[in-house]
Amino acid sequence: MANDNTPILEMRGITKTFPGVKALSDVTLSVSRGEVHAICGENGAGKSTLMKVLSGVYPYGTYDGDIVFEGEVSRFKTVRDSEELGIVIIHQELALSPYLSIAENIFLGNERAKGGVINWAQTNRQASELLARVGLSEAPDTKIMDIGVGKQQLVEIAKALSKKVKLLILDEPTAALNDEDSAHLLDLLRHLRDQGITSIIISHKLNEIAAISDNTTIIRDGQSIETLDMHGAEPITEDRIIRGMVGRDLAHRYPDHTPKIGEEVLRIEDWTVHHPNDSSRVVVDHASINVRGGEIVGIAGLMGAGRTELAMSVFGRSYGTNISGKVFLHGKEVSLKTVDAAIQHGLAYATEDRKHFGLNLIEDIKRNTTSANLKRISKLGVVNASEEITWAERFRKDMKTKAGSVDAIVGKLSGGNQQKVVLSKWLFTEPEVLILDEPTRGIDVGAKYEIYEIINKLADAGKAVIVISSELPELLGICDRIYAMSQGRVTGQIPRAEANQESLMRFMTQEKSGATR
Amino acid sequence: MSASTTLAQPSAAPDPSKKNDGGSLKSYLGQNLRQYSMIGALVVIVVLFQIFTDGKLLLPNNVASLIQQNAYVFILTIGMVMIIVAGHIDLSVGSVVAFVGGVTALMITDHDIPWLLAVVLAVVLGGVVGAWQGFWVAYVGIPAFIVTLGGMLIFRGLAIVLVGTTVAGLPSGFNDISNGSLPAALGYLGNLDGLTVLIGVLAAAGIVISQIRTRRELVKNDLRAEPFAAFIGKLVVSIIVVGYITYLLASSAGGTPIVLIIVGALVLIYTFVMNNTVFGRHVYAMGGNLPAAMLSGVKTKRVNFMLFVNMGMLAGVAAVITTSRAGSAVAAAGTNFELDAIAAAFIGGTAVNGGVGKVTGAIIGALIMGVLNIGLSIMAVDAAWQQAFKGLVLIAAVAFDIMNKRRSK
Numbered sequence: 001m002a003n004d005n006t007p008i009l010e011m012r013g014i015t016k017t018f019p020g021v022k023a024l025s026d027v028t029l030s031v032s033r034g035e036v037h038a039i040c041g042e043n044g045a046g047k048s049t050l051m052k053v054l055s056g057v058y059p060y061g062t063y064d065g066d067i068v069f070e071g072e073v074s075r076f077k078t079v080r081d082s083e084e085l086g087i088v089i090i091h092q093e094l095a096l097s098p099y100l101s102i103a104e105n106i107f108l109g110n111e112r113a114k115g116g117v118i119n120w121a122q123t124n125r126q127a128s129e130l131l132a133r134v135g136l137s138e139a140p141d142t143k144i145m146d147i148g149v150g151k152q153q154l155v156e157i158a159k160a161l162s163k164k165v166k167l168l169i170l171d172e173p174t175a176a177l178n179d180e181d182s183a184h185l186l187d188l189l190r191h192l193r194d195q196g197i198t199s200i201i202i203s204h205k206l207n208e209i210a211a212i213s214d215n216t217t218i219i220r221d222g223q224s225i226e227t228l229d230m231h232g233a234e235p236i237t238e239d240r241i242i243r244g245m246v247g248r249d250l251a252h253r254y255p256d257h258t259p260k261i262g263e264e265v266l267r268i269e270d271w272t273v274h275h276p277n278d279s280s281r282v283v284v285d286h287a288s289i290n291v292r293g294g295e296i297v298g299i300a301g302l303m304g305a306g307r308t309e310l311a312m313s314v315f316g317r318s319y320g321t322n323i324s325g326k327v328f329l330h331g332k333e334v335s336l337k338t339v340d341a342a343i344q345h346g347l348a349y350a351t352e353d354r355k356h357f358g359l360n361l362i363e364d365i366k367r368n369t370t371s372a373n374l375k376r377i378s379k380l381g382v383v384n385a386s387e388e389i390t391w392a393e394r395f396r397k398d399m400k401t402k403a404g405s406v407d408a409i410v411g412k413l414s415g416g417n418q419q420k421v422v423l424s425k426w427l428f429t430e431p432e433v434l435i436l437d438e439p440t441r442g443i444d445v446g447a448k449y450e451i452y453e454i455i456n457k458l459a460d461a462g463k464a465v466i467v468i469s470s471e472l473p474e475l476l477g478i479c480d481r482i483y484a485m486s487q488g489r490v491t492g493q494i495p496r497a498e499a500n501q502e503s504l505m506r507f508m509t510q511e512k513s514g515a516t517r
Numbered sequence: 518m519s520a521s522t523t524l525a526q527p528s529a530a531p532d533p534s535k536k537n538d539g540g541s542l543k544s545y546l547g548q549n550l551r552q553y554s555m556i557g558a559l560v561v562i563v564v565l566f567q568i569f570t571d572g573k574l575l576l577p578n579n580v581a582s583l584i585q586q587n588a589y590v591f592i593l594t595i596g597m598v599m600i601i602v603a604g605h606i607d608l609s610v611g612s613v614v615a616f617v618g619g620v621t622a623l624m625i626t627d628h629d630i631p632w633l634l635a636v637v638l639a640v641v642l643g644g645v646v647g648a649w650q651g652f653w654v655a656y657v658g659i660p661a662f663i664v665t666l667g668g669m670l671i672f673r674g675l676a677i678v679l680v681g682t683t684v685a686g687l688p689s690g691f692n693d694i695s696n697g698s699l700p701a702a703l704g705y706l707g708n709l710d711g712l713t714v715l716i717g718v719l720a721a722a723g724i725v726i727s728q729i730r731t732r733r734e735l736v737k738n739d740l741r742a743e744p745f746a747a748f749i750g751k752l753v754v755s756i757i758v759v760g761y762i763t764y765l766l767a768s769s770a771g772g773t774p775i776v777l778i779i780v781g782a783l784v785l786i787y788t789f790v791m792n793n794t795v796f797g798r799h800v801y802a803m804g805g806n807l808p809a810a811m812l813s814g815v816k817t818k819r820v821n822f823m824l825f826v827n828m829g830m831l832a833g834v835a836a837v838i839t840t841s842r843a844g845s846a847v848a849a850a851g852t853n854f855e856l857d858a859i860a861a862a863f864i865g866g867t868a869v870n871g872g873v874g875k876v877t878g879a880i881i882g883a884l885i886m887g888v889l890n891i892g893l894s895i896m897a898v899d900a901a902w903q904q905a906f907k908g909l910v911l912i913a914a915v916a917f918d919i920m921n922k923r924r925s926k
Contacts, residue, residue: 318812340814349812357812360805362872371802372813374795381795389738425813 006071008033008198009167014053014065023049024063027224029217031167036189036199038213040206041245042444046222047202051169055089056082069167086166090156092175096144103127103140106159130158134188150181157188168192168199174208175442178303186212204442206238218244242445254477255449257456261480262293264331265464266347266433271325273306273313273488279321283309285488286325291433291464296455298479299468300504306488307468308352311435315349316342329432343372348431350422352438352468358422361411365403366392368410368421373429395424399454416447423454434458435466440474452478472501486510554917555866555881562885566892573895574888577769580762585695585842587887588776589614589835589851591880593858594865595787596831598879601862602791602804603824604871605654605661609668610832610858614851615676617643617836622684622846625691632691640833646672647829648822655821669855677848685845695842698771699778709764710772717763720781724755776838783834788876800824804871860907861886864914885910 009031016024024046031037039047052058054067056076067074069085076082079089096105103123112122127140136154138147144155153173160168170189174182182205189199189212203209209216210230217227218241225244228236242253273284284306291297301307312319314327316339326333329345336342342349351357359368369392370377377387392406399420403413410421419439426434436455440448455478459465469475475482476499483493484507492507566574573579593610600607621639624630630638646668653664703711728751735742742748766773791797799820802810811817835854840846865882867874886907893903 315812316814338814338816339812340816343814351812356806357808360802360809360872362805363801367798367801371798371810371815374798378795382793383795383798385793386734386738393738 006033007031008070009054010066010068011050011054012066012068014050014063014067016049016053016058016063023222024053025222027065027219027222029224030227031198031200032215034193034196034198035214036193036201036212038209038216039200039202039219040204040209040216040241041219042446045219045245045444047219048171049222050219051089051171051200051202054082055079055087055169083163086164087169088160088163088165088167089169090153090160090171090173092172094149094152094156096152096155098145099143101141101143102131102138102147102155102158105144105155106130106140106162108159110162126162127158130161131155133161134158135184135191148181150177150184153177153181153185154188157192165197168197170199170201172202172204174203174205182208204444206241209241210236210238216241220245245445253445253449253473255453255456257459257478259296259459259480260294262295262462264290264292265329266291266466267328267331268310268314269326269328271310271314271327272323273309273320274322276319276321283320283488284313287485287488287490289466289483289490289493291466293432293462293464294459295481296459296465296467296479298475298482299466299485300472300475300482300508301468301470301485302508303470304487305485305508307485308437309488310485311349311437311466311468314342315339315347315435318349343429343431346430346432347435348372348426348429348433349435350426350437350439352441354418354422359410359418359425362409364407364409365396365401365413365421365424366406369395369406369424369428372425376428376430391428392424395427399424400450414444414447416443416450419443419447419451420454423451427458431463433464433466435468437468438470439467440469440471448474472504475504476500484508484510554921555864555878555885555914558914559881559885559888562888562892566888566895570892570895574892575765577765579891579895580765581698581769581771581774583887583891584777584780585774586891587883588695588780588838588842589854590857590861590883590886591780592783592831592835592838593854594861594879594883595783595876596828597855597858598862598865598867598874598876599787599791599800600661600824600828601859601867601869602871602874603800603821604804604807605821605824606859607650607661607665607825607828608855609650609665609672610828610835611851611854611856612669612672612676613643613646613829613832614836614839614854615846615848616672616679617646617833618840618850619676619680619684619846619848621837622687622840623679625688626684626686632688636691636694636837639837640830643829643831643833643836644826645829646832647826650829651822651825654825655818661825676850680846680848683845683847687840687844692841692844693775694779695776695838696844697775698769699773699775701772706767709767713767713773714763716773717759717767720763721756721759724759725752728752728755779834779838783831784876784880791876796820796823801872804868804873806872857883857886860911864911866918869915882914885914 007030009029011027011029014024014027015022027046027050029039029050039050041047053063056079059077060075067076069087074082074085097108100108106127107123112119112126124140131138131140134154134157136151136158138151144152147155157168173185177185186208189201192199201209201213213230215227215229216236218225228241228244230236267290269288271284271287272282275281275283287306287310289297289299299307299310309319313323314336316336317323318339327336328334334345336345336347355361360371366388370388374383377384377391389406395401396403396406401413401417401420401424403417410418413421439455440451443451455465455467467475467479476496479496481493481495482499482504484491484504486508491510494503494507563574597607597610617639620642621635624635624638625632650664650668653659654661699712701710701712703715705711706714728748732742732748743751791800799810799815802813802815803817803820807817836851839850843850861883862874862879863869863882864885865875865878865880867879889907889910890903893906898906
């Protein structure tokens with residue numbers, strides 16, 4: 001019996017090389033029994049690789065170094081081997097089957113059955129017990145597709161508990177969750193900690209790490225840099241963690257910017273949008289906003305506030321039904337019934353989900369860059385390949401996109417570089433209004449700063465910029481004026497000087513019944 | 518200068534897009550394994566059958582009939598690649614060939630329409646059929662699998678109604694499309710047809726010039742061009758292959774088959790369309806990521822519609838060629854043609870999920886199928902076994918593709 005002082009997990013001198021690249025170099029990680037241990041680092045620092053080594057995705061023999069779990073050196077050949085010892089990893093992309101029930105998913109691959117025949121009574125009873133433990137009050141026979149992402153996350157944890165988990169690894173568990181669900185999840189982790197379950201959490205959200213973790217290990221460029229004791233004498237601030245991640249102090253997380261605001265460019269009046277599948281549901285409710293040249297306007301809101309829906313419905317009616325309201329460009333009313341028309345009128349919309357809606361991941365940089373405005377480099381329908389390369393190359397240099405050449409396949413770039421390709425693509429359409437939906441989502445701290453600089457540069461060039469973001473500090477850091485949305489309505493607008501997180505949050509949570517309309 | 522340049526450290530993550538990757542010949546071949554393996558497979562199959570058939574496979578007349586017999590696959594697979602790249606499938610082309618072929622034959626025999634006009638009308642009719650299917654796929658949103666499965670039944674049924682069993686008595690001019698060759702207008706050089714030799718020389722020159730221009734463009738823009746040795750090697754091999762095929766055709770009974778000119782022109786046109794036009798780009802963009810294409814302003818419905826119209830027109834061309842080859846319209850014509858075209862596309866490296874695929878690749882796929890067909894026929898292998906064998910080759914080709922992709926990950 002190991003006593004409580006020995007760590008539950010020790011990874012010693014882990015080195016993992018891919019052809020030509022050292023992804024991990026002599027990484028050391030020590031996790032104590034019954035703690036929440038955070039791992040943070042920039043994208044590509046090697047966090048996920050380390051967890052894949054730990055969970056047996058990369059089998060023993062493909063890496064150097066030792067994994068010591070509960071005092072014994074482990075040699076996992078498959079993920080199953082690690083699960084048998086009680087190490088369960090929950091990946092960023094949830095691995096649930098949408099058409100199966102919660103109970104079926106919990107016991108998938110581990111069915112409550114005798115002789116191949118499922119014991120449904122036992123399945124559902126045990127599922128209910130597990131759901132109670134994670135604080136989810138759904139019937140076990142509810143289908144996964146009928147519950148939200150936050151609840152799905154809880155089902156994943158229930159599934160892990162069913163496997164008698166001792167060490168739970170969560171890779172970016174709150175990336176897709178709203179604040180409420182995130183808070184619930186963090187509570188649950190604390191609760192599990194009290195029951196003796198150790199967790200490792202990988203997260204980009206530094207405030208969460210500060211709130212929940214007992215120790216934080218920082219990984220940079222494939223090396224373990226330091227482990228911070230979060231309950232030590234010296235309080236650990238977010239800036240302290242960032243310093244470890246980027247290797248130096250970040251004096252300002254947001255670049256300084258003095259706006260040069262001009263005339264109004266875009267005005268949206270009385271914009272109402274209904275849900276595409278349920279036309280009785282109002283998603284955007286009589287919203288009115290405007291943005292001027294050189295101005296960066298933010299839109300804040302919780303999940304479901306209708307920010308993305310507002311943007312997409314304006315952008316060539318790419319979302320929603322029964323759309324009503326008016327769009328003015330330079331004071332003149334315009335009709336933007338198709339995406340093509342919106343682009344022609346100088347609108348650009350860079351989506352929040354670049355992998356699914358923004359980029360063709362199997363194509364290269366140059367073809368993605370030109371894809372929204374092939375007209376610009378073609379004559380009589382024939383594309384001028386040479387001009388295409390020249391343009392793509394120019395944007396690559398301007399944006400400092402890191403890639404060997406514009407021939408590089410976009411799917412293989414890092415998140416920050418992919419985002420730069422998205423921005424290149426929309427700048428190539430020569431827009432007057434840029435709507436940037438979560439422009440820094442899933443991007444590491446250093447690259448975020450570069451994106452902010454690009455946004456400032458665009459505003460300085462006279463463009464009207466709308467930034468939709470779920471990170472309030474980001475909006476407060478870069479916007480000149482911020483709108484708040486709640487339940488489809490624009491509930492307020494605050495100039496930068498007067499805005500703070502609390503004032504925004506009040507507008508963002510304003511209930512419909514309290515409205516005066 | 519600004520903080521940004523120093524902040525974003527190059528991470529330790531694998532960066533496969535490093536420059537100079539194309540530097541060494543070995544790594545270049547590694548990266549282009551799929552492309553070369555397909556050509557390699559074709560060469561291996563040709564050599565094997567050359568041995569198994571005691572050298573009969575590459576007899577001049579056999580090469581000519583290889584082209585004539587398989588012209589329909591070449592033509593259909595061009596359209597099929599485009600359809601599959603966009604993320605669809607077309608199961609109806611075999612039935613459309615029978616239907617359009619039947620109408621064409623009836624126009625000529627029963628309605629005394631000049632055969633040349635009938636050929637034009639056949640292509641138009643194919644386009645109308647394609648518009649019918651494209652309407653359901655693009656504007657109503659029914660999956661192409663369903664629409665063309667319906668089309669397969671509809672047009673086969675209509676073909677039987679119209680044709681009965683056979684419509685014969687077609688003029689010799691019409692029959693020459695698939696069975697005839699270009700006239701020996703330039704006389705003979707020894708026993709070689711002069712016109713064929715001229716065409717061969719022009720083709721070789723065309724390949725060399727276009728390759729040099731492409732390479733110059735790449736180098737000029739500092740993009741990854743293949744190593745010089747590979748470039749020269751490719752040119753030399755292309756010249757030898759074109760030269761050898763020219764020699765074989767020039768010494769065959771007829772010279773250059775007429776269908777070779779038709780197929781060659783279509784391959785050139787569609788390679789250009791897919792590589793260099795806005796339309797082609799939109800097809801790849803839709804196959805690679807449909808929502809992203811929509812949000813980039815691509816008129817996806819219109820592109821889908823046009824793809825099916827185009828497929829129908831190519832099916833019309835194939836119908837003419839098939840009817841001409843047989844010398845009559847048969848209700849059962851074109852049976853399994855869709856499967857040949859789809860198989861050729863997949864053997865030629867088209868991705869099952871769309872987004873990736875080349876006209877030239879599909880043509881190589883069709884050649885592999887064609888060589889199998891004629892080689893096995895010369896060896897007098899039973900037709901049933903031929904079919905089974907082709908099925909195995911299809912699975913092997915796609916399996917190779919998948920394993921290759923997995924390894925490169």
